[in-house]
Amino acid sequence: MSDETKSPSPQPEGEKPSADKIAGGISSGTPPPGGAKPPAPPEKPAAAAGATPPKPAAPGEKPAAAAAPAKPAAPAKPAGPTPQPWDSPLVAKLTRQFGSGIQPLTYLGQNYLQVDRSLIPTILQMLRDEEQFDYCVDITAVHYPKREKQFDIVWILYSFSKNERVRLKTQIADGEHIPTAVPIWAAANWLERETFDMFGIQFDGHPDLKRILLPDGWKGHPLRKDYGIIQQDQEWVQINLGIESGQ
Amino acid sequence: MTDPNSSVSHLDLEESKKTFLDANELVINMGPQHPATHGVLRVILRLDGEKVMGLECVIGYLHRGVEKIAEHRTYTMFNPYVDRMDYVAAVSNGLGYCEAVEKLLNIEAPPRANYIRVILTELNRLASHQLWLGTHALDIGAMTPLFYTFRDREEILKIFEKYCGARLTTHAFRIGGCQYETYEGFEKDVKKFLTFVAPKIDEYEELLTTNRIWVERTKKVGTISAKDCIALGVTGPVLRASGVKWDLRKAQPYAAYKQFDFEIPTGQNGDTYDRYLVRMAEMRQSLRIIQQAVDAIPEGPIMAKVSKVIKPPVGEIYHSIEAPKGELGYFIVSDGSTQPYRVRVRPPSFVNLQALDLMCRGQLVADVIAVIGTLDIVLGEVDR
16 A cells, blocks of 8 residues: 555655666666756665665655556556446436436445435435335434535435335534434434434434433444544443443 | 433323322333343333333443444454344344445355355344244243253254354354355255254244134234334334235345245234244245255355455445344445445344334233334344
């Protein structure tokens, strides 16, 4: 992995002295793309030093860069599957109705729709009433802390009559609320409670949104990426379990 | 000290402010330590005399943070963890996870591995149903089937032990196929087991199916209609006993199930007695599948070509299988690294347990025990 990330990045100066080493004597007259001759002499001893066991800092890039000229670039990986646009009568109907608010895609044979947050209760209702997606398989969320809209809410629906499964995804920001699916599928009750428990996502209109797997007084939402793996609500543990150390 | 049971039940607690003699409804706790709740399940019952007006399940006593752990383990390292969720049917859990990751990697296990997977999964289904029968009958009061089913289940566990070294949490499969080749005498053992267990299933039926006490305790108890099942997302034998003929092994076949000829037993009334009959019939269908599979195991490799370091491309996948308890699904999100970004397990017992409230309304307290048993929940899976 280090080859792939590092070999495109080393500065032209990094590549130059190694080209010298490998070519064994091509004079530093080969004009480096950006640098002038002066960088060459100080680079050489560094390159020589870098040829010995790789040091962490910049000189460490030189052995990687030294390996790079042996192969043209990082070995080209065969392009893996990517999400493809999905076309079907269902999609045609949804695009007619919702226009650009939805993005139908398919990946590895599984169809999913990326929808706008504003369409959510309407499209879920429509899928159950008109398209017979009467079975709500799962509701969950994924947390991407580096994104502006941090949470991906996922609904997985199945239709018995069509034997078809579809996924709906929407993106919401931290603190944003989302309407509940409980009036549409009763199964959503506990599924949304668990999503709230683990991620802190509020579902508006849920009859009984409280924690389900964690104790009621617990602070924090564990499946968020900023919650540590051995982190726990020390206060709750000390008060309720009497374990002073918290472990 | 703060009261750990400070969960305010959504049930009406105004009643408890009146005196004991005024109260029309009694709120009783069927605590997490209870011999008949199949694990640590707390049920808060609202009773009128002995009739159940409503109930609320409090779960989470066995929550171990499996989904969080998954984000800090590589794909292969996470494999043993999935066994521990539904510890009764560990092989099924492993199958679901391995197949989900294989789908994400866009590879397929070789045919021989698929046949071995089917045989072990169906043996596991049989073992799970036997355990269900023993404990369910015990809860209702019939103590004999427990001994019979556990004695016969031993044979299955012996086969597992000879195959992969463990009886219960087997870690039988690997991503890409099976790691172990079938041991010397595997087919012989399985065939011997099939002839051994078929009359035993008849024995269980003889004890219970036409037994007057059994019929009285289970007929019309915990009825749920097909419409309610579908709305609540209930799957598995519970759904089939309500009349919906749906099984993921037939609807969306995985492993080698397409090659086998078997039926999907269904019931009509959706009560406890029908669920019992459906599971007994499923045991027989499992024997049928195992017979066909063991007669036709193809030769070949048991492991697909998978790199040592499993790094699926960026993407997400949802794959589900028909576990003995219902639809067990895995939603895996990969970010291109060696560790999954998110693993979501869709546990059948968790979703089925939601239906407990609806199924117990208007029934007696003793029926609540029967219904918990008939839903066949495993708290390891409910709580993860």
